[in-house]
Amino acid sequence: MKINWNYIKTFLLIGAVFFLFAFAEKRNNSRVLSEVNLNFTNSENLYLTEEAVNKLLIQNEVRVRSVGKEKLDLNRVETLLEAHEMVENAEVFMTVDGKMGASITQRKPLARMMGNVQYYLDRNGEKMPLSEFHSARVPLVTGVTEEHLQEVHPLVNFIGNDEFLTRHVTGLHRLSNGKYEIYLRKLDFVVMLGTVSEIQTKFKNFKAFYQKAMKDKKLDAYQKVDLQFGDQVVCTKK
Missing domain, CATH: 3.40.50.11690 (Cell division protein FtsQ/DivIB)
Structure with missing residues (x-):
């Protein structure tokens, strides 16, 4: 019986693609947040410091430095920041390399x-x-x-x-x-x-x-x- 190597190569290629996709997705989901980047849009007068923001997140059990990306509720973090008495607006986002960013506008x-x-x-x-x-x-x-x-x-x-x-x-x-x-x-x-x-x-x-x-x-x-x-x-x- 003649073996059709083209079919075998095609199946192997498809299998390799699915394997790499699954591996990449698992790795991405298990990636730990290693850094929080804060940007104060009106940073000339800091009524709220970066240390105060980190303390707020810790007190509310938002472990942004040790939780997987898929487990971090960005909406919750944004709500917590905007509830602070010195914050007028906050926009929280995630970068592709596992870092959380927050753009904070302080009250004037x-x-x-x-x-x-x-x-x-x-x-x-x-x-x-x-x-x-x-x-x-x-x-x-x-x-x-x-x-x-x-x-x-x-x-x-x-x-x-x-x-x-x-x-x-x-x-x-x-x-x-x-x-x-x-x-x-x-x-x-x-x-x-x-x-x-x-x-x-x-x-x-x-x-x-x-x-x-x-x-x-x-x-x-x-x-x-x-x-x-x-x-x-x-x-x-x-």
């Missing part, structure tokens, strides 16, 4: 609310606890209670997104009538902003006044600058 504080209990107000208008790792350089706000947070948020958000105001504004105070005073770095006059309305126009007028007064070297001549009168800036001299 806009102002520090002063009172019996101090906390930050973040860019989403929500309360944010102080961090043991970093103190944010943001304006200090007094006279504001929790019921006023939605009122003051547009104001501190505007200041936090304006380079000039971020550089100069150090504090805000809410008066009992709902009007705000603003305090500036290295200047001893008070800026009367009034209510949180038409703030874009008010600050535009203030910038024009500031540039003119600085050019004339008269910034130290005033004790109060009032922005409540439309397009006018009313100044009171010392």
Whole structure:
């Protein structure tokens, strides 16, 4: 009987392919996570450290350095990270070489609310606890209670997104009538902003006044600058 070697070679080739595929899959599934790569998208101010993230995962029994890839629930890890009081968003992923990666966006504080209990107000208008790792350089706000947070948020958000105001504004105070005073770095006059309305126009007028007064070297001549009168800036001299 004549043996057809072509058929035999074909069967052997198919068998070898299936064997290699099964071997590769088993090896990939049994591969142990050897490293966790963390990336903080706003790493200039770390309110949460890499050590704190690893401690969080350990406390929740997420053994990312010793568990097989197929056993790691990435959604659970992502949920744990996003539940942290300093995290705004987290994206967790797995690399082909057995490493877990996490891209973490920290919450961004806009102002520090002063009172019996101090906390930050973040860019989403929500309360944010102080961090043991970093103190944010943001304006200090007094006279504001929790019921006023939605009122003051547009104001501190505007200041936090304006380079000039971020550089100069150090504090805000809410008066009992709902009007705000603003305090500036290295200047001893008070800026009367009034209510949180038409703030874009008010600050535009203030910038024009500031540039003119600085050019004339008269910034130290005033004790109060009032922005409540439309397009006018009313100044009171010392």
